[in-house]
Amino acid sequence: MITSAIIGSRRHRLVGLLVIMAVMATLSGCGAGGNWGWYVVDPTNPSGWVNLKFLAGGFASTILLSIIAAISSITIGLLIALPGLSERRGLRLINRVYVEVVRAIPLLPMLFWVFYGLPQIFKALGLDITINPFWGAVITLALSDSAFTAEIFRAGIQSIGRGQSEAAQTVGLNYLQTMRYVILPQAIRRILPPLANQFIYIVKMSAFASVIGMQELTRRANELVVTEYRPLEIYTVLILEYLVLVLIISQGVRWLERKMGADERQR
Amino acid sequence: MSDSNPHTEQPLITMSGVNKYFGDFHVLKNIDLTVHTGERMVICGPSGSGKSTVVRCICRLETHESGSIHVDGIELTDDPDSISAIRAEVGMVFQQFNLFPHLSVLDNLTLGPIKARGMSRSDAESLAMTYLERVRIPEQANKRPGQLSGGQQQRVAIARSLCMEPRMMFFDEPTSALDPEMIAEVLDVMVELAEEDGMTMIVVTHEMGFARKVADTMVFMDHGEIVETGPTAGFFDNPRSARCREFLDQILKH
C-alpha cells in the first residue's frame, strides 16, 4: 500500500495506521455478507487496480495545485503583512481592508467569481486572458489563504523585539535588508507551525477545484462514482488519499522544525 | 583623559533646542549638546530622565519634533540619505546587546560590512577577526550569541559596531544587564577604545569609576532636561545643582 511509505519508526504514527487498517478491514469484512463492493478498489482485482490507478492519478495535480497556491499565498501574505506593520496609518489601512475583505469571502463563491467572473473583467479591459480550471483554483486558493498568512506573518514579525531591527539599522542595513537577513529568518522559525496548518488547509480546500472541472483527486473520485456507483468505497479511498498527503506534510514539517529547533537550541 | 583636544574645530555632534514628545509626554526639553572629535562624554541621571532618548535621537532611532541635530555637518532630517550618511558614522551599543541570535558571532560582525558596505566576504571576515581579537574573543567566532556569557555578548556587540568603522560610538547602559563579575571585561574594552583609539564616545552609564577615568565631559539629566554639564573633575568635586549633588550622593554611596 501507499501508506507503507509513511510508516516511520515513530510509534504513534504506527498506531494511527493500525487503526486505519483495522477500520478498512472491518469495512471490507462486512463486504462478505452485506452490500459492500470493495472489489471496485481492490488492488488484487484487475479492474479494481485500474480504478485505483485512476484515482491516484489525481495526486499530481492536487499536489502541484497546492504547492503553487501555498507559495503564492506566502508571497502575497508577506507583501500584505509588511504595510500592516508600518507606522503610517494609510499603509496599515490597506492591510486591514485586504485581510478583512478576503477573509470574509467563502471559498466556493470566490472560486466561481474568479473562474466565471474574472474573465469577463479581462474581456471588458480588452485583455485576451482565459482562466483554465487549474489557474482558477490556484488564484482562488492563494488569495483566500493569503489573508490568513498575512496575519501569521504580521504576528510573527511583531514577536521579534524592536531591538533586532534597531541593531540592524545601526549596522547600516536598509528596511528590506533588515527584513531579509534579520527579522524574517527569526520570524519564520516561530511561524512554521501555523504556516504548515495553512498548507494543510490548502491541500484540503483544493478539493473545491473539482467543481470547476479540474482533474484532481476529488474530481476523479466523483467521475468514478458516476460510472461505478460505489460512493462509500470510492470516497473512503479518496479520504485516505488526503490523509496520506496530510500525514506526509506533517512529517515533513516536523523534520523542518527539528532541524530549525536544533539551531534554536544553540542560542 | 584626553587633553589633546583643542575644541576649536567644528563640533562633531551638535544638538540645539531639541524637543521631543511621546504623545503628550514631553520627554526631551530644549536639549543643547555639543561633542567634539575625540571627546568622551558620559551622560547620567535618574531612570526615565531621557538619557537613552538623547542618544537614540542622534542615530535617528527616534525622531525629534523641534530643534536641530547635526552630525559631522549633516543635519538629521527625514531624508533617507542624511539618515544613512549619519548612521554610517555612528556605532551603537545597546543595554540588551541586540545580537542577531540566528547568526554566528562571525556572521553578526560581517552582516553590515557585506550588505551595507558591499565588502567581499573574505575581507569582511578578516576585518571581523581583527575586531574580535580587539575585544579578546576570537575563539568564539563560530558560536551562536546564545552560547556566550553576557559579558562576551556585549563585547561581540561592540566589535560588531566597530566593524562598520564608525567615527563615534554610543553606549546606552552597556553594563546594566550584566552580572557584576562581567562588568569589568566590558569596561576594559571601552577604556581601551577611548585611550588607544581616541574614539569619540557618548556613554550613558552609572559606572562612575569608568566616568572619572575616561570622561572629558559629564552630563546630568533629569526630567528631560540637561541640568548640569561640565568637565569631569569639577562635576564630581563640586556639582552646582542640588539635584545633581543628590543624585551623585545616592549613586556613590553604593
Ligand SMILES: Nc1ncnc2c1ncn2[C@@H]1O[C@H](COP(=O)(O)OP(=O)(O)OP(=O)(O)O)[C@@H](O)[C@H]1O
Ligand atoms: N517609545 C516610547 N513611548 C512612550 N514613552 C517612552 C518611549 N520610550 C521612552 N519613553 C518614556 O520616556 C521617558 C524617557 O525614557 P528614556 O528611555 O530616554 O529614559 P532613560 O533616562 O534612558 O531611563 P533609564 O535609565 O530607565 O534607561 C521615560 O519616562 C519613558 O517611559
Ligand SMILES: [Mg+2]
Ligand atoms: Mg535608558
